[in-house]
Amino acid sequence: MGDALRVGLVGAGQISGAYLSTLPRLPGVVLTKVADLDSDRAVAAAARVPEAVAVTPDELFAADDVDLVLNLTVPKAHAQVALAAIAEGKHVYGEKPLAADTGQAKALLNAAGQAGVRIGCAPDTVLGTGIQTARAALDAGEIGRPVAATAFMTTPGHERWHPAPEFYYRSGGGPLLDMGPYYLTALVTLLGPVRRVVGMSAAPQKTRVIGSGARAGTRFPVEVDTHVTGVFEHADGVLCTLMMSFDVWQANLPRIEVYGTHGSLSVPDPNGFDGTVAISHPGRDGWTELPKYGGYADAARGFGLADMARAIADGTAHRANGELAYHVLDVMESLLVSAQVGLAVDVASTCARPAPVPLGARPDEA
The missing domain is CATH 3.40.50.720 (NAD(P)-binding Rossmann-like Domain)
Known part of the structure; x- marks a missing residue:
């Protein structure tokens, strides 16, 4: 190149x-x-x-x-x-x-x-073997036609471990804008763009306390909602239920699951590059782990940058692109607006699903 x-x-x-x-x-x-x-x-x-x-x-x-x-x-x-x-x-x-x-x-x-x-x-986590294997399974019709999905990110808050966590709780922060991009980028990669959202949100705690580092014990104000929940309607009709929270201590919830007409798909943590993808079919007990079907192997932060470098050199489209990131931001912003006004909100933007990453690909070749 x-x-x-x-x-x-x-x-x-x-x-x-x-x-x-x-x-x-x-x-x-x-x-x-x-x-x-x-x-x-x-x-x-x-x-x-x-x-x-x-x-x-x-x-x-x-x-x-x-x-x-x-x-x-x-x-x-x-x-x-x-x-x-x-x-x-x-x-x-x-x-x-x-x-x-x-x-x-x-x-x-x-x-x-x-x-x-x-x-x-970012995020480029969707280019790893976890989300790309899930995408390949969906595209191959492994669970029939997708009907619904769920996505959950719950934690007590980043102030427990981050030495300077205030920015997570100011304008531009909160669980949705902080962690939502991982989940929404994965959902758009799997199921396509979102056309409408309905949301609700809350800020149960008005202040937080830094839990580690030199400033441990310092109390600071919360300026954004820290628990956000909603429903997305994807362009092809799939309905997704989402919960993003800095207010949950323990939860026995999946990261992402997709439910289809002929089965269900368990998707790994979109904040990671790999992880187990499992499938469940009618008439069979439990879940069956799928082999890797796609994605950059051993990927880590920055693989999206290498994918972009290859695309610049080749004159082709890069996967972790600005239009996708804009749509994800638009969906999140629309969800927060919906929570404020108490009405469903149409998402003004759209985007194309990025090209899949074939199994065994390298970012300088795929």
């Missing part, structure tokens, strides 16, 4: 460690620059990759040896950083969500289109 895509990483916070572990083994990409508002943190991150050099954000955006900006900043900064990169003619691949709201996200997509650069966005 020719020369590697040169990557500049902005935002050397907690999630950057996962990317820094993966980037050196990804085909078609090389990390050249690292930037953070905390220069010491940028230096420490750059030291993990021999080719990388720590710089300021402005220096990174203007650097001749950066083709793509990997945007790992906090959600409220996603659009600002991405627009700065696009203004310098760089492609952008960012952490989820695409932006803090659909207005910012639309401006971002428009700017990229005008500049002739590409937008990619």
Whole structure:
């Protein structure tokens, strides 16, 4: 695929460690620059990759040896950083969500289109063997026609383990915007785009307490709803029941299940790349584990970036793309609006299902 895509990483916070572990083994990409508002943190991150050099954000955006900006900043900064990169003619691949709201996200997509650069966005977990095996089973008609689905993400809250969790509870945070992208990207990959939503939400706790690290015991306010539930109607009529919560201590619930006219499919945690996919058919007791049918093997954070690098070089579509991320954000925003107004809300956007990842594919080939 020719020369590697040169990557500049902005935002050397907690999630950057996962990317820094993966980037050196990804085909078609090389990390050249690292930037953070905390220069010491940028230096420490750059030291993990021999080719990388720590710089300021402005220096990174203007650097001749950066083709793509990997945007790992906090959600409220996603659009600002991405627009700065696009203004310098760089492609952008960012952490989820695409932006803090659909207005910012639309401006971002428009700017990229005008500049002739590409937008990619996490999560890329859907490219692993877990979700791709489930997709292959559905596409092969293993459970007949899908009729309904469920998706549950429940936890007591990230303040138990995160040393600086306040941003999870401010505008742009909450369980839906934080974890919803994993589940919704998986659901759209499996079942196609969403056309209508109905939702309800609540904030049972008005403050939270940091549970670990140097600031343990610090109390901070909650500014967003922390328990969100709703129903999605996919474009082909499948109804999905969703619950995203930072208020549940224990729950005996599946991550994702899809129910069809001839069986049910158990889908693994969409926050991971692999996991067990199981199927249940009428007249048979229990669940049967399926072999791997598709997906990048041994995938980790950043495989979507490598998939994007290959697509840029080949002039083809990349899978973890901006249109998909925009639709996911639009669905989440529509669900929150529905919860506020007490009415069903039509989702204005749509997107195509990304191409499946064949079993045994490599991100520089598939």
